[in-house]
Amino acid sequence: MQLDHLLAKAQSLAYRISAEYNGQPLPDDRRACAAIGCLTVAQQHHCGIILLLRNDMPVHASAFALIGPQIETAFNALWLWYCATEEEITRYLSDGSGKSMRQLVTQVDSALAGRDGQEAAIVRGHWARLSDFVFSGERRIRRWLDANEVDALYSEEAVTELVELSNSMAELGLASYRTIHDKHFTAVRNELARGLRVDQAK
Template sequence: MQMSEEIVQAETIRQWVQQALSGREFARTSRSVLAAGCFDTVIEHQQGITLLLKEKLCGPAFSLARPVFETFVRGLWLSYCATEEDLNRFRRDKVKPTLSEIITALEILPQFSEGVLSRVKATGFDYMSSYTHGGFQQIVRRIGDDVLEPQYNDDEQIEITRSTTSYVLLAGIEIANLANDLPLAQSILDKTIEYAKRSA
């Protein structure tokens, strides 16, 4: 699939998720509001990535990959693990557990026990951090033999588009769960499986 087609597909999926979630209500507890805010941020970041890639602004697009992953994981933690003290600390922007500690806490739970989050962190987090913080991965993609300009190949752009679009779907499932709308969560899960098969 061409990069332009990947972007169209990513935008179509995000719009579908946003429309599916539109008007859904959930209990306005501190936990649910903070978690939903994280998941909504994931969706918006993916929108930013697709817009930036359409404009060939790959550097800033790639710099958002880590916030997508980290914000999704934080939303899960707020939803499933955080204590009242953690929630109060989060509201003061004083998150105490590290990302590794958050993932460890999540993967104790049955729904996350397969270790997908820790594998993503182990295999991709250093690369994501390098893109976000102006590290080698970001800089080396601007250095050619005779030119200084962004040089991100299509495979790399497709990978970030697919991975962040997958997080949109997963974030949608979590928002549906917060709304206690199990049929909607299942519908988004079905779309997630369909997207994974198309992207394989």
């Protein structure tokens, strides 16, 4: 029952994030566009995990398989926004970052260290679980070997851990989207206001 409640909350979070993303104009900036594109894909992985787990016949192995891409894509977005040079952005748009998940997480963690703001707080708050997944290697096979019989369903504890980590990555993505969106559109509003003042002064 506790897991059902957690999954219902996860689905509500997914709807809320999708509503905030959908229909918004893209900024006229390739760094921002690339990062937002990654965040959208990461959010799709979050939705996929929820759908697979809430199915009448839950598909646990496939849900677990999506958490890696969700983390990697979310941290690609953060890396593009906070770390990548212009040359690296150009390379990313044609060939990807070429970085491992471990490298992405390490560089982003370094860039956010000492910063205020929701992104840094989320990374710090979930660092133990995140680093356990990223730095401890692949653990999905071990989940299958913990039981004494063949069973397609993972333990409730394992699924709960997955959903909590996926939710934290979704919240990180939303915080990053707001950072990018607010920075860009604040600049646009300021530019429009300056233009209006110039026109009024003529």
